[in-house]
């Protein structure tokens with residue numbers, strides 16, 4: 001089959017990709033990716049909340065030339081979305097993060113590498129060349145390891161640090177994974193950045209190659225950090241000159257604190273509904289947080305973005321850009337790099353034609369005047 005034929009046979013919608021991934025992946029991996037916390041109410045709310053807003057387009061405004069670019073921290077990107085940090089991509093496809101990173105770099109879409117990736121900071125940087133990449137940090141309880149991870153990311157050309165703050169306390173209660181006994185860390189998945197870390201290694205009695213069990217236990221001891229608090233941020237702020245974003249903000253008070261402590265950006269997110277069931281949908285929290293931030297730093301959002309119209313609604317409600325998670329990981333599951341490439345290309349095309357149909361020429365022109373509160377359609 002040629003690449004062209006393969007592309008033709010690819011799924012199109014998010015649901016198509018999800019269904020195809022379901023037929024390929026082991027049940028436990030699929031459930032892990034697709035699932036959320038508790039009864040998955042928040043995960044569903046991340047979608048239903050989009051129905052509260054309808055786009056009210058304008059017509060006849062010459063949209064023959066369009067500009068999808070956004071600028072973040074001095075760098076301009078071709079479309080207003082980034083690939084969210086998703087850990088342990090090795091359970092999805094043998095290409096793992098290298099497939100996703102290559103696909104992103106071919107199109108200039110920034111890739112955010114997870115701390116608990118299946119490939120290392122350096123391996124991913126190597127396949128990406130000069131393409132834009134950010135590093136997502138889980139702040140381990142071992143501060144020396146944290147410093148080492150940040151230094152490695154700086155050295156390897158990652159241009160921002162995304163500190164995830166909604167998992168410090170631990171994984172959410174995820175019934176699907178519990179039912180399937182899916183504990184990937186127990187077989188060493190997600191440890192690439194630790195096994196390759198000189199500081200982490202120096203604290204083990206034996207190298208991981210000799211005693212993997214001890215390395216896993218040490219990793220499990222440091223990876224969750226429920227004591228993490230606002231005071232710690234001063235240390236991180238002093239440690240690096242890179243822009244720092246806090247990912248997992250849902251409360252305007254926290255947004256304000258982030259700003260006061262010198263953070264450069266915020267990602268409004270409920271972790272795709274995977275952490276705390278019953279919590280607020282990301283799009284619901286977004287306007288309150290933007291009202292508080294007042295454009296002083298960029299506000300990004302993820303959790304529930306599936307298509308071009310979702311991207312436009314989110315930007316209209318104040319986001320500078322969005323992150324996508326599950327959409328691209330299904331692409332990876334189905335066809336590795338080619339699958340992710342196809343998902344990204346489709347989303348860019350969808351955003352482009354949707355933008356044109358709103359009567360706007362550029363992402364910069366998208367504002368609240370795009371939306372009205374829906375009078376119908378609050379049910380899914």
Ligand SMILES: Cc1cc2nc3c(=O)[nH]c(=O)nc-3n(C[C@H](O)[C@H](O)[C@H](O)COP(=O)(O)O)c2cc1C
Pocket residue numbers: 032033034046084085086087088114115116136164247269270271272273274302303304305323324325326327329
């Ligand atoms: C399989 C999977 C793994 C994830 N791993 C991480 C991670 O390592 N670090 C992180 O900050 N967020 C992680 N997330 C959360 C995503 O970055 C993002 O917030 C979420 O997927 C966005 O929602 P969406 O999947 O509805 O697009 C993960 C999400 C999924 C689905």
Ligand SMILES: O=C(O)C(=O)c1ccccc1
Pocket residue numbers: 086087088116167190271274
């Ligand atoms: O599953 C997740 O949502 C997540 O954030 C994560 C955390 C550690 C390892 C892999 C994924």
